[in-house]
Amino acid sequence: MLEGAGFADWSLSLSQGCLCRSGQRLVAASTIAGVTDSAETPLPRRIAHLDMDAFYASVELLRYPQLKGLPLVIGGGRRAPDNALLQRYAGQPLSAIPVAEFPLLKDYTGRGVITTATYAARQFGIGSAMGLMKAARLCPQAILLPVDFAEYRRYSRLFKEVVLSMAPLMEDRGVDEVYIDFTDVPGGQRQGGRSLARLMQGAIADATGLSCSIGVAPNKLLAKMASEFNKPQGISIVQADDLQALIWPLACRKINGIGPKSEAKLQALGIETIADLAARPRAWLLQHFGKSHGAWLHEAAWGRDDRPVVTESEPVSMSRETTFERDLHAREDREELGAVFTALCEQVAADLQRKGYSGRTIGIKLRYADFKTATRDITLELPVADAAAIRLAAGQCLKRVPLAQRLRLLGVRVGALVRSGDAQALLAQGPRPGTRQRPVADPYTAPLF
C-alpha cells in the first residue's frame, strides 16, 4: 500500500468517485491529488524493479560476439544440439569459432520450444514458446544454441551480488530480475531513485558486461511496469500521480498477474486498458471475477500494492519432469516409462538432498498426447527425501490415473517441504496426530505401469 503519503488518500477519493470513460471525472480527480514528490521529499516506499535486458541472448553474445546481429534462437531443451564445436575448438577462444560452424535451426528435428530469440530472429515472426519446427520454417537460417542454465545462473549471481552490495533489501524473482527496496538506501530517493538506478546500471555493466532496465515506483506492481517502459538500458520513475498518464493507457495484460486467460475474459467484457478496468466499480469486478481476484484487479488498476520486498523465502516444492521424444504408451512402452519414472524420482531426491530438504507430499504429473494434464498426489505421515520412498509414493499415485492414452510428459514432485534437520525431529516424534490415514503403499518392486 502507498501508506502514509497523500497517494493513499488520493486514490481513495478517486475510487469513491463514479468514473466515466470520457475521463472528465478523472481529470477532475487528479487535481485532488496534489501529490508532488520533489527530490528532497522522501516517500514511505521507493521500490525498484530491475530486469536484465535480453538476458540469455546477451550472455551468449558475451561468449560468441561473432554472432552479434544474426538471427539467434536459444532453446530445444536437452534435445538441442549440444555444441560439439565446443569440444572441437577446445583450448581456443570461443570468439574464434567461425559463424559457419554453428548449428542452424533448419537442421533441428524433434520436439522443443524457443526459450528466447534475438531481435534479428523475431523479425521473421519467431518468438518465445514457439515450437522449434515451426520456427525453422519461418527462419531456417537462424543459429540455434542450447540453453546453458549453468552459465546464466553464474551471471545471475554476479549481478545480484552487485545489487546487494549497493542495497541490502533485495527480493530474488528468478534468474534475471529482482525487486530492490530503495527507501532507506542513502541517496536511494534522490531524483526519485534515478541516481541510484543509474549507479547500479553502471556497476552491473562493469561487473558483467550486461545491461539492465530499472523502474522505480511507490510499490512493486508499478515498479515492474516501469521497468518495461524504456528497454533496453532504461530507467523509468513512476510517481503516485503518474497513474493516469503512464499506467492507465496500457493494456491490462501489462499488469503482472494478468495472463492470457484473464485478458481474454476482460476483453470479452469490453475492458481493454487499465483505465477501462479502473473505471469499473469494485462491486462489479467482485461479481464477475470473484471476491479475491476481483478485489485484486481493482487494487491493481488503481496502482495499489502493499506487498513487501521479501528478502528470504523457503522453497515450497521441488519437481522434475520430462517430455518424451515421442508419445509413449503405458503398456507398449512400459519398460521405457518405468526407467524414466525411476530416474525422475532419483533426480528429485538428489535435488532435495543437495539442498537439504524433505517433503511429505509426493505427486506425479502426466500430460497426455492431447496435451491434457493430470496430477495426483499423496501426503505421507512423515517427510522423505530418498529416491526409493519417493518412488514408492509416486507409484501409488500412478495407480489412480487413467493410462489408456499415450503420454508425452511425466513428472514427479515433492511438496510440503521442511528442512531435513526439522524432518529428523519429526521422525523422532512419530506420525502427526490427526493426519488422514492412507492405505499403505505397495512394495518398491511393484510394477508401475
Next chain:
DNA sequence: TCTGGGGTCCTTTTCCTT
C-alpha cells in the same frame, strides 16, 4: 503442426472426522 521445465499461488472439489 505445434506447444519446455521449474516454480508459486489460488479455487474448487473431495474426503475424512466429529
Next chain:
DNA sequence: TCTGAAGGAAAAGGACCC
C-alpha cells in the same frame, strides 16, 4: 448402523511467472 451437517485437510486443476 444410518444420516446429515460442518469444518478442515488433502487432492486436483488451473492461471500465471521466469
